[in-house]
Amino acid sequence: MISIESSIIRLKDVSKKYPPDNVVFSGIDLEIEKGEFVFLTGPSGTGKSTMLRILFCAERPASGEIWVDGVALSSFSNAQVPYLRRKIGVIFQDFKLLSNHTIFDNVALSLEVIGLGKKQAEQRVMQVLEGVGLAGKTSHYPLQLSGGEQQRVAIARAVVNRPSIILADEPTGNLDLQRTEEVIMLMEELNARGATIIFATHDDRLFENTHRRVLRLLNGKIRI
Amino acid sequence: MHLGLFEGNHVSDFLQCNQDVIMTLAILCRRAFSDLRQNFCAQLITTMVVSLSILIFAFFTLLYFNLQHFVDRFGSELGLVVFLTEDTPKDRIPSLYQKLTGLSEVEKVTYISSEEAFGRLEKFLKDEKEVLEGVDPQFLPPSFEIQVNRAVFQLKRIKQLAGEIDKWPEVSKVRFGQEWIDRLYVFSGLVRTIVAVTGILLLFTAAFVVTNTIKLTVYARQEELKIIRLVGATNMFIQGPFLVEAFLQGLLGSSLALGVVFACYRFVQGLEAKSELLRGVNICFIPWQYTVAIIASSVLLCVLGTVLAMRRSLRL
Numbered sequence: 001m002i003s004i005e006s007s008i009i010r011l012k013d014v015s016k017k018y019p020p021d022n023v024v025f026s027g028i029d030l031e032i033e034k035g036e037f038v039f040l041t042g043p044s045g046t047g048k049s050t051m052l053r054i055l056f057c058a059e060r061p062a063s064g065e066i067w068v069d070g071v072a073l074s075s076f077s078n079a080q081v082p083y084l085r086r087k088i089g090v091i092f093q094d095f096k097l098l099s100n101h102t103i104f105d106n107v108a109l110s111l112e113v114i115g116l117g118k119k120q121a122e123q124r125v126m127q128v129l130e131g132v133g134l135a136g137k138t139s140h141y142p143l144q145l146s147g148g149e150q151q152r153v154a155i156a157r158a159v160v161n162r163p164s165i166i167l168a169d170e171p172t173g174n175l176d177l178q179r180t181e182e183v184i185m186l187m188e189e190l191n192a193r194g195a196t197i198i199f200a201t202h203d204d205r206l207f208e209n210t211h212r213r214v215l216r217l218l219n220g221k222i223r224i
Numbered sequence: 225m226h227l228g229l230f231e232g233n234h235v236s237d238f239l240q241c242n243q244d245v246i247m248t249l250a251i252l253c254r255r256a257f258s259d260l261r262q263n264f265c266a267q268l269i270t271t272m273v274v275s276l277s278i279l280i281f282a283f284f285t286l287l288y289f290n291l292q293h294f295v296d297r298f299g300s301e302l303g304l305v306v307f308l309t310e311d312t313p314k315d316r317i318p319s320l321y322q323k324l325t326g327l328s329e330v331e332k333v334t335y336i337s338s339e340e341a342f343g344r345l346e347k348f349l350k351d352e353k354e355v356l357e358g359v360d361p362q363f364l365p366p367s368f369e370i371q372v373n374r375a376v377f378q379l380k381r382i383k384q385l386a387g388e389i390d391k392w393p394e395v396s397k398v399r400f401g402q403e404w405i406d407r408l409y410v411f412s413g414l415v416r417t418i419v420a421v422t423g424i425l426l427l428f429t430a431a432f433v434v435t436n437t438i439k440l441t442v443y444a445r446q447e448e449l450k451i452i453r454l455v456g457a458t459n460m461f462i463q464g465p466f467l468v469e470a471f472l473q474g475l476l477g478s479s480l481a482l483g484v485v486f487a488c489y490r491f492v493q494g495l496e497a498k499s500e501l502l503r504g505v506n507i508c509f510i511p512w513q514y515t516v517a518i519i520a521s522s523v524l525l526c527v528l529g530t531v532l533a534m535r536r537s538l539r540l
């Protein structure tokens with residue numbers, strides 16, 4: 001058995017239901033090791049996003065306990081949740097960009113919330129935006145970008161503060177094959193540098209030829 | 225894609241909740257300022273709403289204090305007259321005098337002996353004083369004339385005082401004021417109640433309008449706030465600029481309103497100096513304690529309204 005110390009994420013008997021009686025999943029036991037790269041898959045509506053949302057405390061589980069780096073999430077008060085989130089980079093399925101802020105400001109936000117000024121953040125933001133191929137559009141607004149470009153902004157924002165854990169919710173959903181490859185490579189690189197990655201997708205092709213662990217969510221249970 | 229970012233991936237300091245970011249006032253103000261610029265229109269509207277609400281309320285407050293001021297000034301110009309029984313021994317007078325001056329409501333006491341009262345009557349009758357010929361100069365009772373302390377003047381208290389003095393054995397009768405003053409009081413009391421009730425209703429309206437205006441501006445940005453929270457902002461980081469804005473709105477809005485009321489006050493004062501008719505009115509401004517209270521409550525209202533409106537955006 002893996003000890004709590006080496007598993008960065010551990011779920012024990014976790015269940016989630018939405019009122020009135022929509023049980024998304026129940027009795028989930030799961031351990032993810034530090035530095036692991038796992039795929040989370042399953043048909044639409046099985047709760048992949050919900051699972052990720054529980055991991056960064058956007059939702060609380062109905063029962064069970066979750067430990068992130070050995071700390072039980074139930075011990076986090078709502079006021080403490082932000083400190084957890086600074087260590088987790090989340091790529092949202094629906095991007096969640098601020099439509100009245102520029103691309104630069106959107107990405108810089110991740111650094112601003114930890115107290116960095118725009119000047120201090122500039123170099124890192126530019127570097128990451130270059131990395132996702134958007135260096136030329138820093139002063140555009142999200143709605144002036146294509147879906148794929150917006151998705152890459154969401155990726156940039158999630159990784160700019162060098163999080164230990166990256167939760168990627170369909171980060172390639174709007175991308176063509178080449179961009180998808182690039183995102184996978186980016187994730188591989190982040191993973192190589194020590195980040196733990198959970199990559200949710202319903203696209204089987206992404207992990208067809210991989211040695212990575214694939215978690216299949218089906219009918220409220222996880223099958224490896 | 226190549227990022228080369230992860231040279232220093234500090235997994236070790238993971239989840240140190242108490243390593244709070246020092247949110248210096250400078251950062252907070254900078255964010256508030258950029259926020260203010262971005263949402264200038266909404267902020268301006270909120271400030272105007274605060275200002276107008278406080279303005280209406282402040283006018284009523286001004287009206288209220290002037291009514292009170294006016295009536296009090298009239299009331300305090302009268303005094304009490306305490307008539308003594310005719311058989312009061314002369315040597316009791318000094319101790320009664322002492323007793324009266326000892327009362328907190330009393331400003332000044334004058335003793336009018338029977339002879340003095342007789343003399344006044346003679347003076348009053350002038351040419352017709354013959355009617356008093358042969359009349360005993362002691363026939364009028366001796367009395368004390370009391371001037372009431374202006375600072376504590378309240379009709380209720382004076383009435384009470386008169387009632388108490390009336391019970392003293394040496395006192396035959398206490399007379400105060402004239403009937404029309406009594407009636408003026410009843411009338412002004414009624415008007416004051418109406419003004420006060422309207423004022424309080426206006427205060428509630430103002431509170432309601434201001435908090436709802438704030439709510440609307442906060443709700444309009446709720447999605448934005450949720451996103452900022454999702455990427456790891458503390459409540460203070462999110463709320464800070466809003467609180468600074470609310471503080472400024474409350475302060476500027478109420479100051480502006482009181483400034484307008486003050487200008488009107490000075491204007492009426494100017495008219496007073498010119499017009500014979502208005503000279504007696506002697507308008508007063510809202511006491512400074514109340515102006516401070518109005519500004520403070522306006523600030524409090526805006527800040528509280530913001531905190532309440534934001535509660536929803538700051539859950540999880």
Ligand SMILES: Nc1ncnc2c1ncn2[C@@H]1O[C@H](COP(=O)(O)OP(=O)(O)OP(=O)(O)O)[C@@H](O)[C@H]1O
Binds near residue numbers: 018048051
């Ligand atoms: N906020 C919510 N309130 C109520 N039910 C919800 C809510 N969010 C999700 N659900 C329900 O939970 C279930 C799982 O949703 P979730 O978004 O996690 O699915 P998913 O696996 O991410 O699907 P997809 O592949 O389409 O993104 C769905 O049946 C959905 O109806």
Ligand SMILES: [Mg+2]
Binds near residue numbers: 049
């Ligand atoms: Mg999903």
